[in-house]
Amino acid sequence: xxxxxxxxxxxxxxxxxxxxxxxxxxxxxxxxxxxxxxxxxxxxxxxxxxxxxxxxxxxxxxxxxxxxxxxxxxxxxxxxxxxxxxxxxxxxxxxxxxxxxxxxxxxxxxxxxxxxxxxxxxxxxxxxxxxxxxxxxxxxxxxxxxxxxxxxxxxxxxxxxxxxxxxxxxxxxxxxxxxxxxxxxxxxxxxxxxxxxxxxxxxxxxxxxxxxxxxxxxxxxxxxxxxxxxxxxxxxxxxxxxxxxxxxxxxxxxxxxxxxxxxxxxxxxxxxxxxxxxxxxxxxxxxxxxxxxxxxxxxxxxxxxxxxxxxxxxxxxxxxxxxxxxxxxxxxxxxxxxxxxxxxxxxxxxxxxxxxxxxxxxxxxxxxxxxxxxxxxxxxxxxxxx
Amino acid sequence: xxxxxxxxxxxxxxxxxxxxxxxxxxxxxxxxxxxxxxxxxxxxxxxxxxxxxxxxxxxxxxxxxxxxxxxxxxxxxxxxxxxxxxxxxxxxxxxxxxxxxxxxxxxxxxxxxxxxxxxxxxxxxxxxxxxxxxxxxxxxxxxxxxxxxxxxxxxxxxxxxxxxxxxxxxxxxxxxxxxxxxxxxxxxxxxxxxxxxxxxxxxxxxxxxxxxxxxxxxxxxxxxxxxxxxxxxxxxxxxxxxxxxxxxxxxxxxxxxxxxxxxxxxxxxxxxxxxxxxxxxxxxxxxxxx
Numbered sequence: 001x002x003x004x005x006x007x008x009x010x011x012x013x014x015x016x017x018x019x020x021x022x023x024x025x026x027x028x029x030x031x032x033x034x035x036x037x038x039x040x041x042x043x044x045x046x047x048x049x050x051x052x053x054x055x056x057x058x059x060x061x062x063x064x065x066x067x068x069x070x071x072x073x074x075x076x077x078x079x080x081x082x083x084x085x086x087x088x089x090x091x092x093x094x095x096x097x098x099x100x101x102x103x104x105x106x107x108x109x110x111x112x113x114x115x116x117x118x119x120x121x122x123x124x125x126x127x128x129x130x131x132x133x134x135x136x137x138x139x140x141x142x143x144x145x146x147x148x149x150x151x152x153x154x155x156x157x158x159x160x161x162x163x164x165x166x167x168x169x170x171x172x173x174x175x176x177x178x179x180x181x182x183x184x185x186x187x188x189x190x191x192x193x194x195x196x197x198x199x200x201x202x203x204x205x206x207x208x209x210x211x212x213x214x215x216x217x218x219x220x221x222x223x224x225x226x227x228x229x230x231x232x233x234x235x236x237x238x239x240x241x242x243x244x245x246x247x248x249x250x251x252x253x254x255x256x257x258x259x260x261x262x263x264x265x266x267x268x269x270x271x272x273x274x275x276x277x278x279x280x281x282x283x284x285x286x287x288x289x290x291x292x293x294x295x296x297x298x299x300x301x302x303x304x305x306x307x308x309x310x311x312x313x314x315x316x317x318x319x320x321x322x323x324x325x326x327x328x329x330x331x332x333x334x335x336x337x338x339x340x341x342x343x344x345x346x347x348x349x350x351x352x353x354x355x356x357x358x359x360x361x362x363x364x365x366x367x368x369x370x371x372x373x374x375x376x377x378x379x380x381x382x383x384x385x386x
Numbered sequence: 387x388x389x390x391x392x393x394x395x396x397x398x399x400x401x402x403x404x405x406x407x408x409x410x411x412x413x414x415x416x417x418x419x420x421x422x423x424x425x426x427x428x429x430x431x432x433x434x435x436x437x438x439x440x441x442x443x444x445x446x447x448x449x450x451x452x453x454x455x456x457x458x459x460x461x462x463x464x465x466x467x468x469x470x471x472x473x474x475x476x477x478x479x480x481x482x483x484x485x486x487x488x489x490x491x492x493x494x495x496x497x498x499x500x501x502x503x504x505x506x507x508x509x510x511x512x513x514x515x516x517x518x519x520x521x522x523x524x525x526x527x528x529x530x531x532x533x534x535x536x537x538x539x540x541x542x543x544x545x546x547x548x549x550x551x552x553x554x555x556x557x558x559x560x561x562x563x564x565x566x567x568x569x570x571x572x573x574x575x576x577x578x579x580x581x582x583x584x585x586x587x588x589x590x591x592x593x594x595x596x597x598x599x600x601x602x603x604x605x606x607x608x609x610x611x612x613x614x615x616x617x618x619x620x621x622x623x624x625x626x627x628x629x630x631x632x633x634x635x636x637x638x639x640x641x642x643x644x645x646x647x648x649x650x651x652x653x654x655x656x657x658x659x660x661x662x663x664x665x666x667x668x669x670x671x672x673x674x675x676x
Contacts, residue, residue, distance in 0.1 A: 026422055030418055041414055044414035045418055048411075048415040048426070049574060200471075200476075265616060
């Protein structure tokens with residue numbers, strides 16, 4: 001049996017789950033206690049040992065079933081289900097289809113099944129039964145290639161909210177950490193005058209907040225259009241963290257979208273943004289980074305406290321060239337000298353960088369830092385570490 | 387019978403006796419935690435009963451309950467304990483010039499024990515709940531991990547304290563930040579999601595036994611429908627319980643349940659825009675007439 005458990009651990013590792021030797025040992029210990037008589041219980045036990053993230057639950061279920069599940073004939077399975085139900089339920093619908101029938105009462109409506117019966121019936125039902133598919137899908141969305149998330153999906157919004165909250169939380173913890181533990185002698189002495197100068201109450205130095213401004217510039221031309229939308233949604237979800245920041249979008253011109261961060265609902269903001277793009281003829285446009293950066297530099301007040309975050313594949317399709325080099329490189333260089341930092345988030349695979357019209361190396365040479373962000377998770381991690 | 391000798395079914399029954407509707411997955415995790423002596427990390431959206439589970443386990447197993455409520459910026463001192471600086475200072479002033487005064491300020495009397503140390507030093511079986519661990523800083527998480535792993539806490543100038551009882555540890559998290567891999571590795575993992583309609587009804591009924599079954603069904607169905615809306619904050623199981631209780635207080639004879647539900651919608655829906663949306667979608671359309 002130990003071998004079987006070790007093989008299960010290996011299988012889970014192959015699926016990308018972080019399985020330690022400690023987990024394998026715990027699974028062996030749990031097996032020694034529980035045995036294999038009740039496979040469902042063993043599955044619950046192994047799940048709590050092996051799984052470390054809710055998104056790994058479907059992977060675990062699949063692997064476990066491959067190693068341990070008993071093959072029960074369908075008819076027998078149905079018979080077992082029927083036998084498990086209380087008498088009042090027998091001969092009715094299946095577990096999923098079952099509905100509570102109502103009786104007319106004096107004060108309100110009564111459920112035919114008593115509360116105790118209901119509890120008896122529902123105790124033992126796995127909570128996650130119906131959510132496995134959702135979790136597997138969420139995991140796919142978070143870790144799949146951003147360029148493939150190119151159609152409207154409400155679940156992506158919800159995941160953006162979840163990621164945004166994580167970012168906001170991490171950023172606010174940073175602010176707390178920024179507080180110094182040094183004692184403010186002047187304030188401490190003043191505070192303790194009432195105790196005759198004995199320093200009973202200590203006053204610590206509060207660090208002055210470091211004022212920084214984030215300027216986000218998203219490429220909405222062709223391949224980057226949807227990625228920019230998801231990036232905006234992510235920023236929307238953590239807007240309180242970056243409340244002093246401004247957002248822009250560009251193809252061959254630049255428009256400011258900061259105003260839409262103030263919408264109450266993400267879906268409304270999303271709709272407004274798309275409407276604005278259409279009004280400005282920015283749907284499936286080609287990028288001219290020279291004209292776009294030029295108008296961006298006019299609109300945004302870039303100072304030495306500004307961090308410019310550019311989400312783009314760095315493909316300057318229609319931009320002018322000077323001696324074979326895109327003119328936008330010079331503007332990146334100007335921005336780098338004016339701002340604290342210029343960061344480019346490139347959703348393209350690194351292998352495609354500098355191929356054909358990609359100017360990643362040229363932008364790097366002009367002072368920008370370029371990072372690859374190919375999944376929603378990577379994008380969120382970057383923003384959180386910003 | 388010791389806690390370690392309890393079967394999974396017995397744990398489930400014991401939990402139910404405290405009003406916590408368990409299931410096989412939850413009972414198995416508690417059973418394993420007792421058998422393998424490992425902490426349980428419970429994740430899930432707010433209000434699905436993570437903290438309640440810890441309270442219920444402590445109640446049904448007769449363990450003393452200790453709780454560390456984590457928050458942004460919580461420090462080692464607030465978890466383990468701290469020297470009573472003011473008391474030390476006053477003591478020094480009182481015994482000015484005497485050697486006795488200086489020596490005694492690092493005695494136990496001058497140390498304020500906080501939940502972690504108190505639970506460690508308790509001589510009865512205890513349960514420690516570390517609530518919302520994701521809100522604490524990584525440094526605090528690492529420290530807790532070390533203390534729980536080595537079953538030992540060292541306090542400067544006071545010494546090292548060994549674990550004095552069979553301490554069961556439960557951690558809860560809303561996954562607002564990713565916990566350290568080491569923490570996850572050392573813990574059993576339990577994910578509690580929103581329950582199904584039927585299960586939620588059973589939970590509400592267990593919490594509000596006097597509630598009319600029809601009312602419970604109506605509220606739970608409504609809450610499930612509301613969860614499908616695109617809201618800033620989805621209503622929790624706690625919200626269902628509170629909503630049922632509120633309606634019972636507002637409309638004792640169940641004569642106008644719909645009006646009472648609308649009047650108390652704020653119990654379940656926490657922001658103004660969400661409230662407006664729910665009133666429009668639920669109370670101003672045909673849903674109420676179904």
